[in-house]
Every structure is written in structure tokens, then in C-alpha cells.
Amino acid sequence: MDDPRWLDETEMAAWRGFVAAANLVARRLERQLKEDAGLSHTQYEILVQLSAAPGGSLRMTDLADRLITSKSGLTYQVTQLEKAGLVARRSCPSDVRGVFAEITDQGWATLRAAAPGHVAAVREALIDVLTPTQLAALADSLGTVSDRLRAADS
């Protein structure tokens, strides 16, 4: 620690921009989803992941990996969604310990109703603010970053 490589101006700008944008965008979407659909962003993401999975269901652990939350956090949110009737739990045939979360018809309906407003908010906050070139660069950069971090976690 005797010789820390501090951030230069561009690096600092990138870092500050990243943190600020992450917080501001998260805040914005959280509010939009809560107001328009009564869902938190995490809950919305759970529905999205399930809707995209074969059979509309995923193992709890798979889901936790995709969502980047703790296992206990996922347990909590799935319970909430279950109470709301948007998701159901099924036990796994091949592994008694396993639990599948499955999106229900009502979950599909809620997701379909929420999606257009959510996409519009994502566009307004991030996508439509940038040029196609910038978007491609962003996808590439942040894809690399997240791939690395995911790999490092395993």
C-alpha cells in the first residue's frame, strides 16, 4: 500500500460517471416500476428471467446467480411474489432439496403490462441519450467488466 496508483482525470471521470449513473438510473427505474406496476426492480427482473427460461421456471440458485442478489434476498422476494400470485414454487423431481420458481399466468399478465412502461423508462434514462456508437462501446466495455467479475466470483 506504499505506492497506490491513484486515478488520473479520465479514470476518475469514468469512475464517478459510472457510480452516479448506476445510482441515478436505479433510482429512476425503481420509482417508475413501483408507481406504474407495483413492482420493485428486483421483482421485475425475477419475472423477466423466469419468462425467458424454458418452462417459465428456474432453480432458485440459477435465479440468484442471474439476479446478483444473495440467496436469502431471493428467498424473500420470491415469497413476496408468491403471496402476490405472480410466481409459484415447485419442488424439483430429481433433487429433493431443489426448488423451482415458476411464473404464473398472472405473473405473465403483470409482466406484459409492466414491460412497455419499463422499456420506455430505460430508453429515456439511458438508451436514447446515447448514440448507437456509444451504445455499442458501452455494451462491449461493461460486458467485459461483468464477465470478469462473474468469473472472479466463481
Add this chain to the structure above:
Amino acid sequence: MDDPRWLDETEMAAWRGFVAAANLVARRLERQLKEDAGLSHTQYEILVQLSAAPGGSLRMTDLADRLITSKSGLTYQVTQLEKAGLVARRSCPSDVRGVFAEITDQGWATLRAAAPGHVAAVREALIDVLTPTQLAALADSLGTVSDRLRAADS
């Protein structure tokens, strides 16, 4: 809502990369700071902002704006830091309602001790993964995004 403009492939990749990177980086830094310095990222940021401000102090509202948290959240964290002796509250001479948060000597010491490890973690998670060109583009893009969102909030 009859005609939502869905995201194309690049846009979706940018969005997913953004969300994933934001969560993974936040998670990583949170853990690093907690383990190495006993601070949450929010608390660290409070110390950083105060250390950079003239007199080492800022009004609560100014601080909340820079940190992108709710006012009540800031009240809570400043109270925690005050208990730990890293920050002190002072009342504002010109406005009786106002409160200044001021970094203490111990706060400075804690910040100086935490900074090198934090910067190293930031480099490892984000900065050193990207090329200088990518960093410049990232700074530009996300700077625009956060400026817009900040403006929209006011």
C-alpha cells in the same frame, strides 16, 4: 403503450451490461470496504465528499445531492459516522435550520487508511479492465447520462 419500441440486440446488451456491471461492482466494493476498513460504500463516499469540500464540511442537503441517497438515509449514515467519531455535526450560523457535517481528524485518518485499498479495488473491478480509449468513452457516455438525470430530478 400500443407501440413500445423494444430494445434491439445492441441496446439490450448495453442495458444488461450496465445493470450487471453496476450490481457486481457495487457488491465487490461494498465487501472490500467493509472487510478492509469497516465502512460501507456510502460511508466512504461521505468521507470523500467532505474531505474534498472547503473546510471539510458540507450542508446535509448538499451532501445528499452528491451522494444520491434520500435525506433520511443520509441522516442515518451521518449519525453512524458520528457515533464512530469520523464526522461531527455543526449548526449553520446563517440558517438555524441548517446542519453542517464535518470530517474529523479521525475521519481523515480512516479515509487515508482506506483509500489505497479502495482505489486498488476500483482498478481491479473496472478501470484496469478497460483500455484508455474505452475509459474515455465510458466517462463521456455516463457523464452525459448522469448529467441528464440530475437535471431531470431538479
Add this chain to the structure above:
DNA sequence: GGCCTGTAGTTCAAATTTGAACCTCGTGCC
């Protein structure tokens, strides 16, 4: 079979976050 190690989910208490309600006090305006 019996054991040992690891995995899947849940539970629990503690820490944090949030928004709304609530005082206290500045400011502009009549």
C-alpha cells in the same frame, strides 16, 4: 452400508433504506 464433504434453500437477527409525516425556521408579499 457408513462417513465426510459440499450443495440447496430457508430462517433469523441485525443493519440499512425509503417515503411520508412532522417540526422549525427562512422568504416573499400584502
Add this chain to the structure above:
DNA sequence: GGCACGAGGTTCAAATTTGAACTACAGGCC
């Protein structure tokens, strides 16, 4: 002066998050 309106912070209850146990089971190995 006297008010209405709004800003600055805090408080409060409710919702959420987290990591550390903990339960129950799978798999490999002797």
C-alpha cells in the same frame, strides 16, 4: 407586522437486504 408557502432535517414505521447459522439432502469414497 402578519401570513402563506416552501426549504432543511429529523423521526417513525414498514420494507428490504445481508451474512451467518441451520436443516436436509446429494455424491463420492472406503
